[in-house]
Amino acid sequence: MSQLSFKGHTVVVTGAGGGLGKAYSLFYASRGANVVVNDVSQAAAQTVVDEINQAGGKAAVNTASVADGAAVIKTALDVFGGVTILINNAGILRDKGFKNMTDQEWDQVQLVHLKGSFSCSRAAWPIFCKQGFGRIVNTASAAGLYGNFGQANYSAAKMGLIAFTKTLAQEGAKYGIKATVIAPMAASKMTETIMPPEMLANLKPEFVAPFVAAVTHPDGPEASGRIFEVGAGYIAEVRWERSKGVVFKTDVSFTPSAVQEKWSDVTDFDEGVEHPQGLPDFDPQAILAAGSNLSSNAQASPEVRFEGKTVIITGAGAGLGRAYAHMFAKLGANVIVNDLSEKAANAVVADITKAGGKAVVAICSAEDGEGIVKVAMDTFGGVHALVANAGVVRPNALGNMTDKQWDEVMAVHLRAAYKCAKAVWPIFQKQKFGRIITTSSQAGVYGMPGLANYATAKAAIVSLTRTLAIEGRKYNILANSIVPSAGAMVGLGRAYSNVDAIKEEYVAPVVGFLASEANVDTSGGLFQIAAGWVAQLRWQRTGGHGFPVNKPLTPEAITSKWKDITDFSDGRATNPSSTQEAFMQIAENFGNESEDSNGGSSSPYADPEDSELVAEAKKTVEEPTEYTYNERDVILYNLGIGATEKELQWTFEGDDDFAALQTFGVIPQFAASAGISLDWLPNYNPAKLLHGEQYLAIKGPIPTSGDFINEARLVEVLDKGKAAAVTSIVETKDKTTGKVVFENQSTVFIRGAGGLGGKRVGKDRGAASAANTPPQRKPDAVLEEKTLPIQAALYRLSGDYNPLHIQPEFAAVGGFDRPILHGLCSFGISGKHVLKTFGEFKDIKVRFAGVVYPGETLVTEMWKEGGKVIFTTKVKERNAVVLAAAAATLVNPGGAKAKL
Numbered sequence: 001m002s003q004l005s006f007k008g009h010t011v012v013v014t015g016a017g018g019g020l021g022k023a024y025s026l027f028y029a030s031r032g033a034n035v036v037v038n039d040v041s042q043a044a045a046q047t048v049v050d051e052i053n054q055a056g057g058k059a060a061v062n063t064a065s066v067a068d069g070a071a072v073i074k075t076a077l078d079v080f081g082g083v084t085i086l087i088n089n090a091g092i093l094r095d096k097g098f099k100n101m102t103d104q105e106w107d108q109v110q111l112v113h114l115k116g117s118f119s120c121s122r123a124a125w126p127i128f129c130k131q132g133f134g135r136i137v138n139t140a141s142a143a144g145l146y147g148n149f150g151q152a153n154y155s156a157a158k159m160g161l162i163a164f165t166k167t168l169a170q171e172g173a174k175y176g177i178k179a180t181v182i183a184p185m186a187a188s189k190m191t192e193t194i195m196p197p198e199m200l201a202n203l204k205p206e207f208v209a210p211f212v213a214a215v216t217h218p219d220g221p222e223a224s225g226r227i228f229e230v231g232a233g234y235i236a237e238v239r240w241e242r243s244k245g246v247v248f249k250t251d252v253s254f255t256p257s258a259v260q261e262k263w264s265d266v267t268d269f270d271e272g273v274e275h276p277q278g279l280p281d282f283d284p285q286a287i288l289a290a291g292s293n294l295s296s297n298a299q300a301s302p303e304v305r306f307e308g309k310t311v312i313i314t315g316a317g318a319g320l321g322r323a324y325a326h327m328f329a330k331l332g333a334n335v336i337v338n339d340l341s342e343k344a345a346n347a348v349v350a351d352i353t354k355a356g357g358k359a360v361v362a363i364c365s366a367e368d369g370e371g372i373v374k375v376a377m378d379t380f381g382g383v384h385a386l387v388a389n390a391g392v393v394r395p396n397a398l399g400n401m402t403d404k405q406w407d408e409v410m411a412v413h414l415r416a417a418y419k420c421a422k423a424v425w426p427i428f429q430k431q432k433f434g435r436i437i438t439t440s441s442q443a444g445v446y447g448m449p450g451l452a453n454y455a456t457a458k459a460a461i462v463s464l465t466r467t468l469a470i471e472g473r474k475y476n477i478l479a480n481s482i483v484p485s486a487g488a489m490v491g492l493g494r495a496y497s498n499v500d501a502i503k504e505e506y507v508a509p510v511v512g513f514l515a516s517e518a519n520v521d522t523s524g525g526l527f528q529i530a531a532g533w534v535a536q537l538r539w540q541r542t543g544g545h546g547f548p549v550n551k552p553l554t555p556e557a558i559t560s561k562w563k564d565i566t567d568f569s570d571g572r573a574t575n576p577s578s579t580q581e582a583f584m585q586i587a588e589n590f591g592n593e594s595e596d597s598n599g600g601s602s603s604p605y606a607d608p609e610d611s612e613l614v615a616e617a618k619k620t621v622e623e624p625t626e627y628t629y630n631e632r633d634v635i636l637y638n639l640g641i642g643a644t645e646k647e648l649q650w651t652f653e654g655d656d657d658f659a660a661l662q663t664f665g666v667i668p669q670f671a672a673s674a675g676i677s678l679d680w681l682p683n684y685n686p687a688k689l690l691h692g693e694q695y696l697a698i699k700g701p702i703p704t705s706g707d708f709i710n711e712a713r714l715v716e717v718l719d720k721g722k723a724a725a726v727t728s729i730v731e732t733k734d735k736t737t738g739k740v741v742f743e744n745q746s747t748v749f750i751r752g753a754g755g756l757g758g759k760r761v762g763k764d765r766g767a768a769s770a771a772n773t774p775p776q777r778k779p780d781a782v783l784e785e786k787t788l789p790i791q792a793a794l795y796r797l798s799g800d801y802n803p804l805h806i807q808p809e810f811a812a813v814g815g816f817d818r819p820i821l822h823g824l825c826s827f828g829i830s831g832k833h834v835l836k837t838f839g840e841f842k843d844i845k846v847r848f849a850g851v852v853y854p855g856e857t858l859v860t861e862m863w864k865e866g867g868k869v870i871f872t873t874k875v876k877e878r879n880a881v882v883l884a885a886a887a888a889t890l891v892n893p894g895g896a897k898a899k900l
């Protein structure tokens with residue numbers, strides 16, 4: 001594929017003063033984007049902007065806090081007049097064991113990662129909607145996916161961003177907005193404190209930036225709403241995997257003991273798995289019906305009971321919380337009924353007491369973890385289980401969501417779960433026993449339009465819980481999250497036709513088991529529960545692709561390996577369950593120097609004289625690409641090289657002799673040849689690239705429409721001192737017959753990219769590299785043709801959209817005072833002159849010796865030498881040679897008009 005350009009795009013990168021953000025900024029700028037470099041450090045941001053400006057790019061500093069997204073986006077609008085891409089990258093670490101984590105450390109991390117990503121996205125959103133295009137990349141982390149010791153705050157925030165992204169992807173789909181979330185592993189200020197230097201050396205941010213570029217480009221691979229792990233040249237996609245689970249009969253025998261009895265089946269992923277993508281993801285009616293056909297549930301023995309145990313339930317005045325309270329009390333527990341509503345909580349306690357149970361209210365916000373625990377300690381002298389259930393819903397479309405709506409939902413769901421867990425933690429640690437159950441949601445798993453705040457909080461809770469499970473294990477503190485479906489859950493029941501099937505009572509027994517002593521080792525799990533059905537969710541990761549670490553990674557290489565990156569069905573997928581496990585596969589790519597980006601290890605054009613860099617680059621085998629064309633494309637090409645309305649055989653599809661001019665043979669392969677990445681060249685600048693030489697062999701008749709396949713490879717890279725000359729070969733085959741129709745060899749001359757080492761003079765490639773010298777006599781024939789000022793604008797429509805030929809600013813960067821004509825256009829015009837004079841040829845080769853400006857007159861001087869026509873093309877107005885060392889081999893040397 002051709003190189004992805006970001007010309008005309010404005011990219012806002014937060015936290016761009018160093019690490020990943022800096023790498024993103026530099027990369028986007030190198031591909032033509034305007035970049036807003038946001039960082040709270042003015043000095044760091046300015047350094048990045050200076051670096052971009054010095055390289056000829058465009059960038060502006062912004063030092064606003066990401067929590068004030070409007071101020072961040074404003075710079076893009078003020079300086080560049082818009083924004084098309086937002087990379088939410090800013091982040092901080094406040095690592096601490098959960099026991100010692102301060103509220104400030106918790107809040108600061110949530111503010112920067114969650115509120116920051118929300119605020120910046122919301123500010124960009126209306127602009128994206130209006131223009132019908134927008135890309136957002138949010139930054140999660142392996143710690144977010146799997147939880148991580150000492151990072152309860154960070155893990156929670158990072159996991160929150162996964163559901164946030166999924167929500168944006170769903171809300172944005174109808175506006176052309178796409179959102180992707182990455183879990184990058186890269187050396188940065190954040191990681192340098194936690195990883196040894198030799199490890200960091202493998203984790204260059206430059207291995208992440210091309211991925212972000214690929215998925216944000218309008219022509220990039222489809223990645224919206226999807227999760228990717230990216231680091232050290234390794235890239236893989238991650239998705240949810242769900243066990244088949246167990247269906248229980250929802251009668252009185254559906255108890256925590258019944259759940260215990262079947263628990264090993266719930267967590268069994270060997271009996272078939274599913275990969276739910278979104279709502280509705282199950283049929284409650286069918287589950288209920290299946291359960292009703294079962295005989296009563298078998299009970300584990302001894303029965304799961306809670307005598308002497310105190311259970312805190314937040315938000316227990318109604319719905320799920322109330323159902324839990326009743327169940328726990330019935331099974332002998334002391335219950336703390338927390339709710340903001342005194343009336344509701346009192347009613348629950350009254351009912352429990354009336355039934356002979358023990359319960360007491362704790363009327364306060366669920367955020368007052370200490371207050372709730374105090375009630376438990378004062379009343380019952382202890383606490384053994386926490387069910388964090390309190391929640392509110394504040395729905396709104398992202399663009400309209402207020403800070404208040406965001407903050408309230410974060411506070412009641414996420415901060416409250418943190419605060420309650422924090423309050424019970426020292427007690428649990430001391431008594432070496434504790435059970436924590438937190439409440440996630442399908443919104444947290446899939447994201448949910450109109451509920452960005454809720455989905456984010458519900459996902460964040462999962463990873464907070466996973467980290468608690470990791471840190472708590474040695475104290476026998478087990479922590480799990482549930483994804484309950486219950487009718488009373490505002491806003492969620494609507495996804496299902498019959499809310500009666502998803503009663504709160506059908507969730508409670510699972511919570512009971514998880515909170516009990518009978519649960520001896522289930523921790524860090526995520527369980528989906530509805531209508532008497534319980535299943536476990538875990539991550540599944542593709543085998544992914546490991547790119548070589550000894551050469552720069554490009555978006556084009558990533559796109560070419562998209563299938564490997566995203567294929568869950570090729571037998572290589574795994575189920576990492578911890579940050580360490582996830583990291584191991586990434587670490588396996590450390591030192592991957594032998595494999596090329598396509599898995600091959602040798603090139604048919606390998607040359608012992610090649611420098612290491614070139615040898616490595618040559619190993620790349622580009623994916624075959626297709627080219628389909630029709631008569632219209634043929635006419636457009638013929639017009640592009642000067643065919644006229646009088647030459648009907650070239651411009652009217654109804655003409656009996658309608659045909660493509662022979663040099664059309666360079667068109668089907670153009671994208672394949674121009675798409676070979678040159679990013680690995682030192683000092684590569686696309687604006688400094690000129691077409692140097694072209695060889696075309698025509699090996700079969702040229703149809704006026706067709707389906708072709710191109711296979712492209714790098715042949716030769718020469719160090720010309722100040723410049724590099726890079727030659728590629730492309731074989732173009734007829735898709736149906738598999739026969740080679742064209743062979744092209746193209747040399748590009750990249751000024752300023754020399755000094756890369758290796759050879760200066762290339763190998764003899766026969767006619768493709770021949771330095772054809774005209775004989776010392778007057779030409780046998782001369783044809784003259786004035787190009788049109790519009791020539792380049794017309795020719796580009798055949799597929800070479802290089803701005804060098806149309807955009808004055810780009811041409812200026814290339815060193816020209818106005819756009820120049822495509823080399824292949826002059827090539828086509830001279831080829832036409834040869835054809836008109838001597839008939840068809842089977843091959844043609846030229847060197848582009850000087851530039852042509854659209855509107856200039858081309859004079860082709862031709863000498864017939866045996867079966868060859870040697871020719872030189874000059875610009876009449878400047879008497880400058882523009883095509884030199886040129887020749888065509890005639891099909892029929894004896895006479896004109898020969899046919900292949």
Ligand SMILES: CCCCCCC[C@@H](O)CC(=O)SCCNC(=O)CCNC(=O)[C@H](O)C(C)(C)COP(=O)(O)OP(=O)(O)OC[C@H]1O[C@@H](n2cnc3c(N)ncnc32)[C@H](O)[C@@H]1OP(=O)(O)O
Nearest residue numbers: 673674690691692693720746749802822823848849850851
């Ligand atoms: C199908 C796939 C297509 C790929 C994408 C193409 C994208 C297109 O959109 C791009 C274009 O169409 S650009 C327009 C067409 N090209 C031009 O106009 C270039 C014209 N040529 C020049 O300006 C100079 O010859 C110039 C600048 C090329 C060289 O000039 P100098 O630097 O003065 O070179 P010089 O000192 O004479 O020689 C240095 C060494 O380089 C070799 N060399 C010279 N011209 C070459 C050329 N055109 N191609 C390849 N090699 C070339 C010389 O042999 C010399 O080598 P050495 O020192 O080893 O002997």
